[in-house]
Amino acid sequence: MTHIPTLAVEGLQTWFHTKAGVLKAVNGVSFEVDRGKVLGLVGESGSGKTVTGFSIIGLVDPPGRVEGGRILFNGTDLARLPAEELRQLRGARIAMIFQDPMMTLNPVLRIDTQMIEAIRTHSNVSYKKARSQARDALGQVGIPSPDERLAAYPHQFSGGMRQRVAIAIALLNKPDLIIADEPTTALDVTIQAQILFEVQKLCRQTGTALIWITHDLSVVAAIADEVCVMYAGRIVEQGVIDEVLDRPTHPYTQGLIGSVPGHNRPGSPLQQIPGVMPSLLTLPKGCSFRLRCRYADSACQVEPEMHVVANPYHATKCWHPLSGEVSHGI
Template sequence: MPLLEVSNLEVCFGLRSGAVKALRDVSFTLERGERLGVVGESGAGKSVLGFSILNLLSRPGHISAGSVRFEGKDLATLAPEELRSIRGNRISMIFQDPMMTLNPVLTIGVQMVECLKAHRKISTKDATYIALQKLKQVQMPSPETRLEQYPHELSGGMRQRIVIAIGLLLDPDIIIADEPTTALDVTIQAEIMDLMLNLCEQNNVALILITHDLGVVSQVSQRMLVMYAGRIIEQGPTKEIINDAQHPYTQGLMNALPQMAIPGQKLNQIKGTMPPLQRIPKGCSFNPRCEYVLEVCKHNLPAFTQSGNCQVACHLVAELNQEKLLVKEV
């Protein structure tokens, strides 16, 4: 049994103009200790997926179909008390902005101790000792001093290390990291990602890394999901997708990387923009932006087709695979 199994997940947001689907038929699994990357443009549904796993959606957002099973338990149907024993304890989330995560009027030590005491029967002395050890684990300089400081007294990189340390406090089985390095400079980004990678490997913690940075995903994750307009359009081993992307959207993301451009010329980009949830195109949602669009793409939603070790939701890939089979039979 997988550690986490998401099956046919659908998330809706009720608006005055009617309900819109932010996630559509999302399915994947996560094994213990596995590192999974989730990539796509802004508005693809990456963060909604992260919040949905922990059932942290605020109204009018809600899970309208499908299931999120952790060790066989459907998190979407658990009672609040039972969900609380898993959220933050067995599954931790590292949010995009540490200043939004940390309480500005409490010291780092108080916040870490409160987190431990909320989930465990433990003395303040023992909780402080564990907090100190976790700060050392994330290579925080002068950890004893940091426990007495407030978030605003620390640099962005330090705050992010503290958020990671809080995520590790209760020895979780899964960490969901939502754009954990967005607000940091490139050098600190590399340090934080190396730190997270080492911590996950040492503690056999599964990681779901949500990001728009394909470079980070290629270095950290073993498997990846590519999302577009609330749906997974390609998934498989990271190296295979990076080296031979099948879906035109994934190819566009790869070509848009700065290192793919010719020096002195404009960067490559995918034409058009992500469609709003109220106006998702019929058929393949990427069809208005796709340079390989077929007539069937405008009317029929593509099913997943196997391509190597990857699954791709694309009519063109399905047709090419069918042609290859016919050639082999001849």
């Protein structure tokens, strides 16, 4: 029997057609996420990780559009689905947690109205049952006095509390796939740890697949089974989380790990990646990281292919893959 992952992204291309030219925000991205697994999508701002998430769920606005590739959700290509069928999947079988909770919450409706509607739109349950599920979901993400909070409006919550409500809404229908775009950035570390625990437990218990988009390697180390490192619209390294973090083979991945404070000796300056990421409108020929890489040579003027290193579960897109373990405090 052929194995079908919950999500398989194959050669995804999402481009923005601007007056200045074509901006290739996502250019040939491929990965898979299985049932009950967590994939970390890591990279600095502008690397394309959020656009990847929006592309999967069909929320890329003009002038951007998916130009190529396949987005296979349980074997069905989402990129070819009619808009109404994709809308039916969103919120029921696929959920997204946005970085800004007000992209999820309606400011003029009470929390109970929004949560109950989210449940009853996709499930044939009574109002009483839906309200009970909504209350339990708020408690699951650490919101005290959930009965009272259900009667409140979004403006009566702090930013962190609004984000917890948005996360609770994403968890309501126990979807097959959740895409989380840096949802815990505004939360304190205690609540962040609680939510990471609850999300991991949901994945293990229900088989939900999770894509966690972040720039924070410490969060990825805590939650992910596998990781994809993105740079300038492409994945430059991917594999099992321990393998990639312990033995990074791409200079960019090594630079990201080196910039984490826990990796450096007390009193010593943070390691930095020189320069800045090039404009996606004017990417250099060949490897897009070569102008910032100390290992770059003439071979890097040709773009490398993704190839396996060390073991079948670790691949890199580099002509000069690094070797050897690193000691880090992630």
